[in-house]
Amino acid sequence: MSQSRFTPETTRLDDAxxxxxxxxxAxxxxxxxxxxxxVSRQSAQRLVSLxxxxxxxxxxxxxxxARCMDLSGALSERFGLRVIExxxxxxxxxxxxxxxxxAAAAVxxxxxxxPEEKIIALGTGRALRACVEQLPRMDCPQHRIVSRLGNMMSDGSATPYNAVIRMAERVGARHYPYPLPVVARDEEELRVMHGQEAVRHTMELCTRADLTLVGVGQIGLNAPLRVDGFMTAEEMEALMAEGAAGEITSWVYDADGRVMDCAFNRRVASAPLPVPGSGPVVGLAVGKDKAGAIRAALHGRLINGLITDEATAERLLKQ
Amino acid sequence: MSQSRFTPETTRLDDAxxxxxxxxxAxxxxxxxxxxxxVSRQSAQRLVSLxxxxxxxxxxxxxxxARCMDLSGALSERFGLRVIExxxxxxxxxxxxxxxxxAAAAVxxxxxxxPEEKIIALGTGRALRACVEQLPRMDCPQHRIVSRLGNMMSDGSATPYNAVIRMAERVGARHYPYPLPVVARDEEELRVMHGQEAVRHTMELCTRADLTLVGVGQIGLNAPLRVDGFMTAEEMEALMAEGAAGEITSWVYDADGRVMDCAFNRRVASAPLPVPGSGPVVGLAVGKDKAGAIRAALHGRLINGLITDEATAERLLKQ
DNA sequence: CACAATCGCGAGCATTTGCCCATAGCCTGA
DNA sequence: TCAGGCTATGGGCAAATGCTCGCGATTGTG
Known part of the structure; x- marks a missing residue:
């Protein structure tokens, strides 16, 4: 039964x-x-844990x-959601x-x-990345997966939370990474970037997405934008003072869910946030710190779908 | 959405x-x-195991x-299958x-x-039943699920392997049980049964099925037909002597996969076996005893898809 | 109302599992 | 060819798990 194949890696995962x-x-x-x-008992244990x-x-x-269903129902009713988990x-x-x-992987x-072609647009972030890891391997060459924002720092290094490439390789679909940094150095650079044909095409795909899945970031000193180094502590504090409530694909918005007119947003290279009316735009977020950001996004209809957990759902409904 | 609360069963499963x-x-x-x-540690253990x-x-x-993929490939090539797992x-x-x-549940x-309406036709048997138990709960009112054969003994009692009803309740689809016994008492009774409008309609649905999933039964003293009491030991022995190789939805066929012209088959009330050319007809079977029956069915193209395990696949390929 | 049957619970114990560590084989580079 | 380091292996042990048993509560029945 135990056969020795040739490439050690394949065999090992196979055995696992x-x-x-x-x-x-069984x-x-x-x-x-x-x-x-x-093999020995220990090796078997290692294979299982592998x-x-x-x-x-x-x-x-x-x-x-039951509790989760109740919360879904309440959220859906309160915010008029197209997708809720x-x-x-x-x-x-x-x-x-x-x-x-x-849950997001199931969506x-x-x-x-x-069987028909679908365009799926993704943001970035830890949650998106974790979601993609949960996808089964599939073979879906009919679909297209497009990134709504770059995953480069302005120095050209990559952030580790790139979901699009990973997803595309798992499901065998064509993919369109977003060949830009997350924020441009200045408005002039941004104009040049957005002038590129490839970028225009990618952005246009985003507007036609049949499903958009994005993370929701909070604002604050532990915010992803800050932790991942897209923003200095000073910039962050300035935004907080201006009433920033959250961020989706780096677009910073206020407590009413309106994308703010601020210096940072003027440098954001991401695709513009989708307008309601097209496919569902689903936010993916858990955590105490994120409740405000999520509520604002729902309020301003920046997202019309939500995947979250009980604790966060309760917090969203409380006031 | 939240159904009858406070029934202990719901709460208990909820906790589980x-x-x-x-x-x-987590x-x-x-x-x-x-x-x-x-709760106590033991209760938690019980909930988990529940x-x-x-x-x-x-x-x-x-x-x-790798080994499974190799076997799938070989089977598919040898027998020209539309579905193979x-x-x-x-x-x-x-x-x-x-x-x-x-695997069958995934199919x-x-x-x-x-999203379009599909007709799914099912046989009966332990494998089918186990398959249906693996389906997630879904909400698919657009589909129709139809049984290819009855699940009654001739005395009116039900066999426990009814897959259709269980499946329909799990996935929320319309369903068409087959309101007949498995075998009629005689040809005259069969004619009467088949004259019923409901039966005609159900049989007609079967011919239009987009997917047919059936168990494959062996012939012999441990055969399902015999064990479940649809046939006496003497009848079974007679069939064996006549060269019966297997059985699908009670239709007995020979080693070339031709439905036999025998006394038993003349009393079988099940829908006639589907003709090739319509949707995939997938057989579901494992076991040493079943290899002959499966091979004959594949050979005669009574089925054009197969879900089985490594051991059985090897046996099928070994001449 | 009393009795019996059943069910769930927690204690205790045997089995299973996860993990650390010492060791042995293997590759690399001089 | 050999030293050095790296990885995989199996032993041993502590933690986690699953199971059985006896008890008490609850429910159904005469």
């Missing part, structure tokens, strides 16, 4: 998949798996937990992304299963 | 789902779950295991249905996700 299968699907103990694959850490095993929970929270790890990542999967 | 989520998705230990849900046994947690393995085997539990059930799900 097999071990994971025997463990999770319900063997690791001892039994070890015997069946002809299968988990490589995300070969995907766990999905199939029960409408509320997943359980783990009170001790309030920022856990796995849950919303799985993506639904669109990907369509 | 939550516990399962905290365990499998990665808590059962001790932590116990604290968070305010979530598993009630099939609330679905595990999916997302890696193309080979899942790993557990050598010590060769008849384990979970694996093919998951069904793909069809169910279509």
């Amino acid at each position: 998949a097999r071990a994971g299968w025997l463990y999770y699907v 319900g063997n103990t690791q001892d039994e798996i070890a015997k069946k694959l002809g 299968a988990v850490s490589e995300k070969l095993v995907k766990v999905r929970l199939d029960h409408p937990i 509320v997943v359980p929270s783990d009170p001790s790890v309030p920022e856990l992304l796995t849950g919303i990542a799985i 993506l999967e639904k669109t990907l299963k369509s | 789902a939550r516990a399962g989520w905290l365990y499998y998705v 990665g808590n230990t059962q001790d932590e779950i116990a604290k968070k849900l305010g 979530a598993v046994s009630e099939k609330l947690v679905k595990v999916r393995l997302d890696h193309p295991i 080979v899942v790993p085997s557990d050598p010590s539990v060769p008849e384990l249905l979970t694996g093919i059930a998951i 069904l799900e793909k069809t169910l996700k279509s």
